[in-house]
Amino acid sequence: MKIESYVLLFVGFFFGLVGLVYWLWSHEDAGSVMLLGTFLLGSVPGFYYLWWSRRMRPRPSDDPDATLEDGAGVVGAFPGSSIWPFVLGLGATFVALAFVFGAWTLGVGLFLAVAALVGVVYESRRGGLV
Amino acid sequence: MTLLADRPAVVEEGSDHEHGAGPSGFLKWVTSTDHKVIGKNYTVTAVIFFLLAGAMAMLIRAQLANPDSTLLSQHTYNEMFTMHGSLMIYLFVGPVAFGGLANYIVPLQIGAPDMAFPRLNALSYWLYLGGGSLMMLGFLTTGSAADFGWVAYAPLSNSINTPGAGPDLWIVALILTGFSAIFTGVNLVTTIYYLRAPGMTMFRMPIFTWNMLVTGILILIAFPVFTSALVLLWCDRHLGAHIFEVSGGGVPVLWQDLFWFFGHPEVYILALPFFGIVTDVIAVFSRKPIFGYRGMVFATMSIAALSTSVWAHHMFTTGVVLLPFFSLMSYLIAVPTGIKFFNWIGTMWRGSVKFDTPMLFAIGFLVTFLLGGVSGILLASPPVDFATHDTYFVVAHFHSVVMSLVMAAFAGFFFWYPKMTGRMLREGLGKATFWLMLVGANVTFLPQYLLGLKGMPRRIAEYAASDGFTTLNRISSAGSVLLFLSVAIFLVNVVVSWWKPIPAGDNPWDASSLEWATSSPPPHHNFLKIPPIRSQRPVWDYNHPEDRIIEHAKARPGGFVASGGVGTVLLADVNVDGEDTLETRDPDR
Structure with a gap:
């Protein structure tokens, strides 16, 4: 789960930085607000995943040495055909x-x-x- | 211990009519929540829009082949280039990638039984089809279809300059497809985060899947802005909101800000999936692992991030944007893209390259994309952009780029068509398609660079003989005929493959990622067994035991995953001796 959180945190970090630079340089509203939104879009779930990844056992899909038996069991319920x-x-x-x-x-x-x-x-x- | 021979006989009946409850025919098309059916629906629908948009392009080129042409009225011409752009960008190149190919391939590449939200996935398709139909409905209204260009700049797009139902249909259609794309983005990200098979760590995913993850995040960044901007535009047109109109205190250029904050990432939402296809195709046909895998991943993420901070380079000539910032960021995109080119060439370097049709298309992509990309670096410079803005130079630039993506899409079609249908496409016809498309694309669009430098503006229906644009326009129109022929030959190829099928087998290209471990086409819920995942190339490691496993060499023996049942996925371990241990669970409990 760590890499997943890093991907999102990269989004948050990048747009936090760029948004700050852009705002200080241009004082333009529309773009700064959109960059702020993008910063939140990356950092909020990113930090949640990071927080969570430290409290959970690595899943079989996070473990390079996992065998397929480690993932045995129910993956999830998938609805069949539906109108x-x-x-x-x-x-x-x-x-x-x-x-x-x-x-x-x-x-x-x-x-x-x-x-x-x-x-x-x-x-x-x-x-x-x- | 061969992958193909071990499949138990039960599988045959399990594949299509599990539990005997699955509807077939029309009802299957309408009710299916299987990502493979939805992916095929998306692909076919998108290709139909591609053909319609291509027909419009032929009309445009026919109009421009002669000076003072009266083939189309000015008004019809406006409709044609607007709908050509809208269909190609909103309804073909994007949806065929993230709705069609990715929908079909991503769950297979990570060993998942389906997308994370199958019914949401189906809803995405129906919103897409509904939106696309509404957009086309514009042609049947008394006014006309949308005719304000695919970018719908304010104030041209207000209710005084472009009244009527056609533009309104365009707006609501894109709101529907916007939601469709957002749902697909959510689905892709969730699927890749949560449904990977054991051992399929993030850094073992094929690059196509990585790129689709980044595309999914980019969709979530870009599409909500566009969809809400369209709602604002509708309010302007019908409720007199004056958001984009000077008369009520609004700001027309705000539309450009909102549009391009979507529009530029959209270019990369279109491009990244095709970068992924090309990466995988080049690695498979060079018979080597990808060169610089982590560099590729980082380059993809950098391209995506930078692409969202360069939106105003489309607005240099408005005079209200921060030129140095956007120019610098635009130049920076060349760096990760250069890394990608370097790695693509590095992957081919000293590989044993096989020039099958998908590989040819991938190389055609490299050449055409390089031309389009380099002219993009020119345009990132404000002085050059001031001189060439709204000329055919810009048209040539983005058509080179987008045609290269179309070639990458064809690389993907030829590469995965055997997986999707169980039939091969004909190599000879495929190579004819490729050469006609490569030559046609460059004959069509290279003269347009010169036209732009000579000063021919975009979006004009007529030019005078004295302008000196005639010869280059004729060459360009001749090139478009070659493009038309290449697509026609591709369609013949598809028909031939249905008429006289050549069975594909599970892994016709000796490829390396997980989708090639299952049958062609894959059974319901995708996998009856999965080879052990010990590197980025699990299927290659399995089929070529003589090769060194490149990552995590201490592979453990045995282990397959089987899946079955429609409501619940069952996993089984079949060890090397063929002894089965099954865990089953009643779906209703």
């Missing part, structure tokens, strides 16, 4: 259309989107379709 992403995507597209042509597609879109959200949650509670 709801399609319905949610369709709903989002209809909602987007409403922002161009006016309101009537909004109803259709929201109905599909809410149906999909309910469907996804219900599906998860049952442990997926499979």
